[in-house]
Amino acid sequence: MTNQIAMYFGHSIPENPRHKEIEDRAIEWGCTINFAILEDFDWTFTHIHKVHQDSEIFNMLFQIVTLKSVQAPQVEVKYGKDNSSEVPTFLFANSHIIEKSTNKKIPITHEILDQIGSEIENIYGYVYIGSKILNHGENWVFTKSTALP
Amino acid sequence: MISVSMRNELSHANETLTKRIEMYFGSPTSNELLEKLEKRAIEWNSSVEAILLGEFEHICNSMQKKRVLKYEEKDYNMSGFDSHCVVHADTEGVFFSPPVQFGKYTHNGSTYPKLILKDGYLRNQSKKKEFPLTDLLIDKIGIGYEQYFNFEFIGFKRLP
Numbered sequence: 001m002t003n004q005i006a007m008y009f010g011h012s013i014p015e016n017p018r019h020k021e022i023e024d025r026a027i028e029w030g031c032t033i034n035f036a037i038l039e040d041f042d043w044t045f046t047h048i049h050k051v052h053q054d055s056e057i058f059n060m061l062f063q064i065v066t067l068k069s070v071q072a073p074q075v076e077v078k079y080g081k082d083n084s085s086e087v088p089t090f091l092f093a094n095s096h097i098i099e100k101s102t103n104k105k106i107p108i109t110h111e112i113l114d115q116i117g118s119e120i121e122n123i124y125g126y127v128y129i130g131s132k133i134l135n136h137g138e139n140w141v142f143t144k145s146t147a148l149p
Numbered sequence: 150m151i152s153v154s155m156r157n158e159l160s161h162a163n164e165t166l167t168k169r170i171e172m173y174f175g176s177p178t179s180n181e182l183l184e185k186l187e188k189r190a191i192e193w194n195s196s197v198e199a200i201l202l203g204e205f206e207h208i209c210n211s212m213q214k215k216r217v218l219k220y221e222e223k224d225y226n227m228s229g230f231d232s233h234c235v236v237h238a239d240t241e242g243v244f245f246s247p248p249v250q251f252g253k254y255t256h257n258g259s260t261y262p263k264l265i266l267k268d269g270y271l272r273n274q275s276k277k278k279e280f281p282l283t284d285l286l287i288d289k290i291g292i293g294y295e296q297y298f299n300f301e302f303i304g305f306k307r308l309p
Binding site: 020021024043047048049056057060063065066068069122123 | 182185189204208216218227232233235236239297299
């Protein structure tokens, strides 16, 4: 049994080109900005980067922050369909990356997660809230009581 | 003793490596990204070409930002371009990319993005030019940038 990791993002950054796009979409669809952000996040990572098929973008992100050629864990784009969690979330299947040359497992630390989070924030414009290495069976859903390290 | 022909070869290689490198990119690699950017062009009342160049430049600017990264228990201040070079060059230890600039080029009447590398050397920790960027290595880095930027890597040229 391995530990999953949840990585949470918040609102879009006003200076990022995507922000205006998200605002325009919310007006066009007559929905809240928060919903438009969730949809945009899902579209970007599910349809453009296709993270459910391969983790290529995450391989690259982990490589540039660890400075090693590594394989990222499987990643899913998640958000709370029951409205209990309304923040864009990535769920990593486990808490290690694999160094390709040696096949060795490298534990994903909070330091690595924060660097990946800020890379995503810089490029895609969603504010990085934080990450949580989940205990076995722990729910990934982000609520007001979720404590982040 | 180095023979005359070997000396000529070395000086030719040296001359090649001092040239700047232009890495050429084309269109987005996925139709979904192209669709999204085309939609942005309509919403912003701008040309698709300007939006594509803007998106590429935005990623390039975020790659320029320095961050402190740990390698073998030591901290290094590195840009995204530096990190990519270390990973793709598979160097023993940390090396840094030559300075990189965003640029544009025109092909068949359309304008596309390019990256301009100051020369063909990775720098060591004392900022000395040390590790040569071979053609093979530039191709490898180009493919890495293609995946990261989501824009097709077309090829590169070394220019005086």
